[in-house]
Amino acid sequence: MNRSNQSSVSNRTINLEPFPSDQDKEQKSRVIRIALLTALCIPGDLMLYIVLPLYWEDFGLTAIWQIGILLSINRLIRLPLTPLIGFLYRRIHLRTGIFIAVCLTLVTTLAYGFAQNFILLVCARALWGIAWSLLRLGGLLTVMTSSNDQNRGYLMGRYNGLWGLGGLVGMISGGVLISYVGPQGLSIGLTALAFCSFFLLRGMPAQYVTEENNPTARAHALSHSSTSDQIITTRWWRQRNVFFVLVSGLMMSIIVFGIFLSTLTVLIDENISTFLILGMVLTSTALSGLLQAIKWSWDPFLAPWIGKLSDNLFGRKKLIIFAFILGSLFLLMVTFPLDLWMFILCIFAFQLTSTMIVTLSDSTASDVATNSSKIGVMTSYTVAVDVGAAIGPLIAFFIIEQAGVQPLYWLAALIYGALALMWTRYKDLRPEH
DSSP: OOHHHHHHHHHHHTOSOSOOSHHHHHHHHHHHHHHHHHHHHSHHHHHHHHHHHHHGGGGTOOSTHHHHHHHHHHHHTHHHHHHHHHHHHTTSOHHHHHHHHHHHHHHHHHHHHHOOSHHHHHHHHHHHHHHHHHHHHHHHHHHHHTOOTTTHHHHHHHHHHHHTHHHHHHHHIIIIIHHHHHHHHHHHHHHHHHHTHHHHHTTSOOOOOOOOOOHHHHHHHHTSOHHHHHHHHSOGGGOHHHHHHHHHHHHHHIIIIIIIHHHHHHHHHHHOSOEEETTEEEOHHHHHHHHHHHHHHHHHHHHHHHHHHHHHTSHHHHHHHHHHHHHHHHHHHTTSOOOHHHHHHHHHHHHHHHHHHHHHHHHHHHHHHHTSOHHHHHHHHHHHHHHHHHHHHHHHHHHHHHTOHHHHHHHHHHHHHHHHHHHTTOOOOSOOO
8 A cells, every 4th residue: 555545544544524425424324224223123022031031921931941942042043044144145135135124023023922822932033033134134234335444343333332222122111111011012012113114124225245355454464474465365264363253253142142131130130129219119120121221222322432442543452352351350240249339330331341342343343354255254253143142041041040140140251351361362454543
C-alpha cells in the first residue's frame, strides 16, 4: 500500500462520523433494518428462558429434565442444518431466507402457548432453530456485505445491540406478564409483534453474497512475513485465526447463551427469595427478567461504542482479553455470600462483559471471514455458537442437579480465564491504524 493510501486509511479510522457518503448511509440503514427485524422475531424464544424454569407445569411439562431439552433442542437442530443453510445462502437472496425465517417464527411463537404437550413443544422449538439459523446467518452476512475494516466493529455492535431489543421485550414479558395473561395470552401478543417484521422485510434489497476477499486486508497480510503468505493461501478451515474464533465462539456461547441465560433465575432464587423495589415485591422470575432486560436495553448504545473502540483505538485482541478476565472475576464473585445490592451489581457487571465479548467475538469472526471465506467461516462460527448454546443448558442443569449452582459458576469462571490466556496468542491481520 502506498503512502497516500495509508494516509487515506488513517483519516478514515479517526473520523468521528463513520458514514459520510450516501452509500454508507444506505449500508447502515440495511444493518439497522435487519437488526430490528430480528428483534421483532426473538421475544418468544427469550421469554421461555425466563418462565420455563419456574412455570414449566403451565406449559404442559411433567418433569424438570424436559426444561433442559426444550431450551437446547432448538440449538441442537441447528448443528446439522446450519451448514445446509449456509449452502442455501450461496444460491438464494438474503431476503428470501429471512422471509422463510419470519414465517417459521410466527408458527413457533404461537405454538409455545397452545401446544401444552412436551412432544409438540419440542417440534416447535426445532422449527424455531431453523428460523434462527436463517435469521442469524442472514444478519451476519448482511453486516459483512455492508461494512469495511474501518467500521465493521461499529456496525456489528449496532446490529447486535438493536436485535437485542427483542430480548428486552422477551425478558420483561416473560418475567412480569406471565402471571397475569398466562402462556396463551403471552404467545398471542408476541406472535402479533413478530408479524410486524414483514413491514421491515419489504424494504430489504434482494442481494446475493459473494466470496471475494477484502483486498485491503489481503494486501496488509501479504506485506508482512512469509507466515502471512501461508495464512492467505491455506484453506480457510486450516487457518489459525479461524481456530481462534471458532473455539472462542463455542466457549463464549456455552457460558453466555447456555449457562448464564438458562440458570439466572435459579441463581437468583438461591440467593434472593424476594426483592422489594418501589413498594413492589418481585419474585426471582420477575427479577431475572428485569436484570436481563436492563442488559438488553443498554446494548444498542454500548455495543456500537465497543465495536468502534475495537475498530480505531484498542483493537479487538486487547479488549476481548480484558473482557474475559473481568467476566471470570464476576462469575466467581456471584458464588460468594454477598449482600443484596452487591450481588445485583456483580450480575450487572458480568452482563457488561457479555456485551463486550459477544460484540468483539462476532466482529473478529467477520474480520477473519472477510480475509478468507465469508459464508464458510461465518457458517462454521454460527455452528460453533449454536453448539455452545445447545450444550450449555444441558451441562448447567446436570451440574446443578449433581452439585448445585456454585460449582457450575466456578467452572464457567475457569473457562473464561482459559479463553483470556488463549487470546494472547491471536494474530490480528487487520490493517494497522
